[in-house]
Amino acid sequence: MPTAFEEYPGQPELESMIAGLVRRPRFTDRDGERSVRGDRPLPLVCLLHDGGRRRALPSFDKRVLSRTSHLPYAYVDAEAVAGSAGEGGAPEGRDREPSLLPLLEAARFRLDADRFGPDHRPSFDRYGLIDWLTRQPTPPRGRRRNRMTELLRQWSGRAPAPSDRQAIGEALDEIPSATVRSGLRLLVTLGGWLGLRITGVRRQARWMMRQPYLVPAHSHDFEGFAERLTVDRREAENPEHVEKLLVHAFLEDLRAGYRRRHRRVLPRRSGWRRTAYVVLLLDNVTARNGGWELLRLINEVRNETGEHDPLLVVAAGDELPEPRPGKIHHPSDSRAALRRWDHELPRKRQQFDRYARYLWLGAPAETEA
Secondary structure, eight states: OOOOOOOOTTHHHHHHHHHHHHBOOOTTOBOTTTOOBSOOOOOEEEEEOOSOSSOSSOOHHHHTGGGSTTOOEEEEEHHHHHHOSSBTTBOTTSSSSOOSSHHHHHHHHHHTOGGGOTTTSOOOHHHHHHHHHTTSOOOOSSSHHHHHHHHHHHHHTOOOOHHHHHHHHHHHHTOSOHHHHHHHHHHHHHHHHHHTTOOSOHHHHHHHTTSSTTOGGGSSSHHHHHHTTSTTGGGGSOHHHHHHHHHHHHHHHHHHHHOSEETTTEEOHHHHHOOBOEEEEEESOOTTTTHHHHHHHHHHHHHHHOOOOSEEEEEEESSOOSSOOSOOBOGGGHHHHHHHHHHHHHHHHHTTOTTTTEEEEEOOSSOOO
16 A cells, blocks of 8 residues: 655645545535535546656545555556556456456456445456456357356356256156156256356346447347357457446546436335445556556446446556647645636547546655755
């Protein structure tokens, strides 16, 4: 985890602004300027410095975040993840292929920790399934649909063990009546055939077939769409849309945990209990380690889907992305910069602006003596 750093000009204002963004508005709270009730759009807060010894990214894990009970947050050092052989701190050798977005997988791994409690720990079942599929080899030809169904059952834990099938066969052999035994064998066979159609991923499949990326309508069924994500078949897909699907699924999993109503009617206790947004501290961001690329994907997915999500990203780095953004505000002007960003967001996101969701703040790397 990051260590505490020394004061720099504008630090109190910056930390106060971010702490305010972390607090989730109540359902009855209303945005005065746009008259929007409830959850608000969150910026991609980008802190820039000139490469000095002192880091601009506040250590919220020690000074702010750790003081908020059960607040899900993750600190990810982009440079360390890019330079490590493992999957961003995840157990090595877990899958056959590396993650397509190592920084996002590192964030998922840290947010999935038990320390946040059962009511506040995100459930990444949509993202987890898609990420897992992108690491799997394509099933061989011949009865491919059945093989794909078995692969999905393997992920969901629905695949029966060989010992279970053997035990069922032995139990049937002990039935004395041949007629009853034959009838039960027919039912077991029919049930097994029907069971092959049950993958255990109904909720994930329904969402994946309704979301916009990779055009799910081009697939005959969910098994076909899932096969398009596997290693060999993925070569024919748009790589950027595969990455956007991963980001969209990650954000949807967070949204699902924060919804206050079930089926838009019944209240969800877990959603009402979440009074603070999820925080991702992304440090040492550069173009080489994929940090700016991940922020770009989040920005575009938010613009293209038009959905709010509960992820507050605070990124820090020495280098500006290309093309270079416009005005960069001093940390002491953080709240004024946030108000300006909030005022300009409706226009910029409607225009699919490259930096619509970014809030640029420049923090000096060293302070004067």
